[in-house]
Amino acid sequence: MAEESLTDKQEELVDKLIKAGLQKNIALTLVFVASRDETKSRDIEDATNLRQPEVSIAMQELRGKGWVTKRDIKKEGKGRPVHGYHLANPIEEIIEEIEEKEKERIADIENNLEEIKDLADSCF
Secondary structure (H helix, E strand, O other): OOOOOOOHHHHHHHHHHHHOOOOHHHHHHHHHHHOOOOEEHHHHHHHHOOOHHHHHHHHHHHHHOOOEEEEEEOOOOOOOOEEEEEEOOOHHHHHHHHHHHHHHHHHHHHHHHHHHHHHHHHHO
8 A cells, every 4th residue: 555645845845855965855854754654765755766776875864864764574384574663753853953953054154154254354
């Protein structure tokens, strides 16, 4: 059974996260995982139209940031193991972390512009 796609509001959030510097596959995966108590890679692939390697890379990144945790799900028979994913922290905390990084980036840009002005003044 195919998972439902993201809502319009969730798609808008993905777009804003991309503008904030997240890669598309990471933003899509984060928003989808946030919309579920727990989900599997295949569900993410189906709902976001991402390929398996894109979801895998996004999960590695999200787990590396400490935003998502993985749980092994017991399954009958052979084949690849199945993992369940869920947010490690509330989405609000993750958004706050993104906000802090964006504020740091703004401060860096402002500092660079000041240095450009100072250097231009001293050069000419």
